[in-house]
Amino acid sequence: xxxxxxxxxxxxxxxxxxxxxxxxxxxxxxxxxxxxxxxxxxxxxxxxxxxxxxxxxxxxxxxxxxxxxxxxxxxxxxxxxxxxxxxxxxxxxxxxxxxxxxxxxxxxxxxxxxxxxxxxxxxxxxxxxxxxxxxxxxxxxxxxxxxxxxxxxxxxxxxxxxxxxxxxxxxxxxxxxxxxxxxxxxxxxxxxxxxxxxxxxxxxxxxxxxxxxxxxxxxxxxxxxxxxxxxxxxxxxxxxxxxxxxxxxxxxxxxxxxxxx
Amino acid sequence: xxxxxxxxxxxxxxxxxxxxxxxxxxxxxxxxxxxxxxxxxxxxxxxxxxxxxxxxxxxxxxxxxxxxxxxxxxxxxxxxxxxxxxxxxxxxxxxxxxxxxxxxxxxxxxxxxxxxxxxxxxxxxxxxxxxxxxxxxxxxxxxxxxxxxxxxxxxxxxxxxxxxxxxxxxxxxxxxxxxxxxxxxxxxxxxxxxxxxxxxxxxxxxxxxxxxxxxxxxxxxxxxxxxxxxxxxxxxxxxxxxxxxxxxxxxxxxxxxxxxx
Numbered sequence: 434x435x436x437x438x439x440x441x442x443x444x445x446x447x448x449x450x451x452x453x454x455x456x457x458x459x460x461x462x463x464x465x466x467x468x469x470x471x472x473x474x475x476x477x478x479x480x481x482x483x484x485x486x487x488x489x490x491x492x493x494x495x496x497x498x499x500x501x502x503x504x505x506x507x508x509x510x511x512x513x514x515x516x517x518x519x520x521x522x523x524x525x526x527x528x529x530x531x532x533x534x535x536x537x538x539x540x541x542x543x544x545x546x547x548x549x550x551x552x553x554x555x556x557x558x559x560x561x562x563x564x565x566x567x568x569x570x571x572x573x574x575x576x577x578x579x580x581x582x583x584x585x586x587x588x589x590x591x592x593x594x595x596x597x598x599x600x601x602x603x604x605x606x607x608x609x610x611x612x613x614x615x616x617x618x619x620x621x622x623x624x625x626x627x628x629x630x631x632x633x634x635x636x637x638x639x640x641x642x643x644x645x646x647x648x649x650x651x652x653x654x655x656x657x658x659x660x661x662x663x664x665x666x667x668x669x670x671x672x673x674x675x676x677x678x679x680x681x682x683x684x685x686x687x688x689x690x691x692x693x694x
Numbered sequence: 695x696x697x698x699x700x701x702x703x704x705x706x707x708x709x710x711x712x713x714x715x716x717x718x719x720x721x722x723x724x725x726x727x728x729x730x731x732x733x734x735x736x737x738x739x740x741x742x743x744x745x746x747x748x749x750x751x752x753x754x755x756x757x758x759x760x761x762x763x764x765x766x767x768x769x770x771x772x773x774x775x776x777x778x779x780x781x782x783x784x785x786x787x788x789x790x791x792x793x794x795x796x797x798x799x800x801x802x803x804x805x806x807x808x809x810x811x812x813x814x815x816x817x818x819x820x821x822x823x824x825x826x827x828x829x830x831x832x833x834x835x836x837x838x839x840x841x842x843x844x845x846x847x848x849x850x851x852x853x854x855x856x857x858x859x860x861x862x863x864x865x866x867x868x869x870x871x872x873x874x875x876x877x878x879x880x881x882x883x884x885x886x887x888x889x890x891x892x893x894x895x896x897x898x899x900x901x902x903x904x905x906x907x908x909x910x911x912x913x914x915x916x917x918x919x920x921x922x923x924x925x926x927x928x929x930x931x932x933x934x935x936x937x938x939x940x941x942x943x944x945x946x947x948x949x950x951x952x953x954x955x
Contacts, residue, residue, distance in 0.1 A: 557747030
C-alpha cells in the first residue's frame with residue numbers, strides 16, 4: 434500500500450464548518466462527497482422539487498453534480514460539468530447552488546444534516562475500452578438491424594442448417610432472404626466459403642431469392658474477389674460500434690426511467 | 695441537529711478488513727461508498743475493461759452499483775438494482791463482483807487501495823416532482839413537435855402579432871399554417887378568445903389556410919362550444935408530460951455519451 438492520502442473527511446460537521454470545507458474543496462477543484470439530509474430545487478428546462486431525505490451528493494472536480502437516493506442507479510438530480518458553485522451557511526441550513534449558464538439552469542441543494550463530508554483529489558488516467566464478441570455483434574444486429582442495412586428484418590438467429598448455425602437470418606426490404614455470417618476480425622477465405630455453404634444449404638430448403646452477407650470489420654486480401662465469384666456480399670462493421678449499440682441499449686433504460694416519472 | 699448517526703467509515707482499511715466490512719454492509723442492505731484505486735471488468739451485453747485509477751464506487755442498498763471517475767456526471771460502469779455480490783480479499787487485492795442473472799452480466803471491481811470506506815443506512819421518503827411552466831410546454835413542443843400532432847413543423851415561436859405573441863407558429867402535414875396558444879392550467883373563455891384574435895391577425899398577413907389550436911391540460915366548461923363556434927381546435931397536453939420530454943432531452947446526453955466512446 435502506498436502512503437498517498439487523497440481523502441480528507443469530516444464527520445457531522447456544523448453547517449458553518451461544512452460550508453467552509455466545501456468552498457475550499459471546490460476552489461481547489463477537489464471532488465466532494467456528502468452523506469446528508471437534504472432537499473433539492475431544480476430550475477432550468479422545466480423545474481423539479483425533491484423533498485427532504487437522506488442522500489449521497491457528489492460534486493466532481495469538473496463541476497458536475499449528482500444527487501443519489503439510497504436506491505436506484507440513476508441520480509435523482511444532476512448537473513453536467515462546468516457548474517459554478519455558491520455555498521453558504523444560513524442559520525441551521527447549508528445551501529449549495531450549482532449554476533450553469535448555457536442553458537441557464539441551477540440545482541439548489543439545502544442541507545440540515547451532514548453526516549459525512551469528504552474532499553478528495555483523485556488521479557485517474559486509466560483507459561476505458563469496450564469490446565464486442567461475435568455473439569455481441571449478433572445481438573447488436575438483432576437490436577438494431579439497420580447496422581446491416583436499412584429495411585433489414587431478422588427472422589431468427591443461430592438457425593441450424595446442415596453445415597452449422599447461421600448467425601443471423603432475415604429478410605431485406607425487397608423481401609429476399611438474407612443469410613448473415615459474422616466475424617469479429619479480418620474475414621478470410623474460410624469465412625467466405627463457410628457463408629457459401631450456408632447459402633447453398635438454405636437454397637435447398639427455401640425456394641426464394643437469397644443473399645449471403647459476410648459481416649466483419651474488414652476482408653483479407655483477395656477475399657472480395659472470392660465473394661464476388663460466389664455471388665456473396667460484404668458489409669463492413671466494427672465490433673466496437675456493436676459494443677456501443679449494446680451499451681446504448683442499456684443507457685436507454687435511463688431515458689425510460691425519466692419517461693415513467 | 696439530531697443525534698442520528700447513519701454512517702460508519704474506515705480510513706485506509708486493509709483489504710481483509712475492507713472485505714469483511716463490505717460483506718456485512720451488503721448483507722444488512724446498507725449503502726457503501728468506496729474511494730479507492732480500482733480496475734473494472736464488465737461482461738454481459740458486450741464487455742468492457744477499465745484500467746486502474748482512483749475512483750468513487752457506490753453500492754446502493756437495492757444492489758445497484760456505480761463506478762465514478764473524478765470527472766463527468768456519467769458513471770463509467772454501473773449495474774442496475776438486484777445484483778448479487780461476491781466479495782473477497784486475495785493477497786493485496788480486494789475483489790467485489792456484482793452479478794445479475796437476467797440478462798446475465800457481471801461487473802468485477804478489483805481494488806488495491808481503499809482510502810475511504812463508508813457504510814450507511816439512509817432514510818429517504820421525500821417525493822420528487824417535476825413541473826412545467828407555459829414556456830417549458832412551449833420548449834417541449836419545439837423539441838418534440840409530435841406532442842401537438844404528427845407531422846407538425848414549428849416555424850417560429852413567440853412570434854409578434856398585433857395583439858401579442860403567438861406561443862408556437864408552424865405548418866401541419868397538409869401545409870396549413872397553425873397558430874398555437876398554450877395554457878398550463880384549465881383553459882377558459884379568455885384563452886379561446888385570445889387565440890381567436892391571433893388567428894384573425896395572422897389571416898390578414900398570411901393568405902393561406904390557417905388553423906388555431908389551443909393547447910392546455912383541459913378546457914373549462916363551455917369552452918369547447920366556444921372554440922367550435924370560432925373554428926378553433928383543442929389539444930389536451932399535460933404540463934407534466936412536457937417536463938418529462940424536457941428532462942428526457944437531458945438524459946439523451948447520457949446516451950450520446952456512450953455513442954461517442
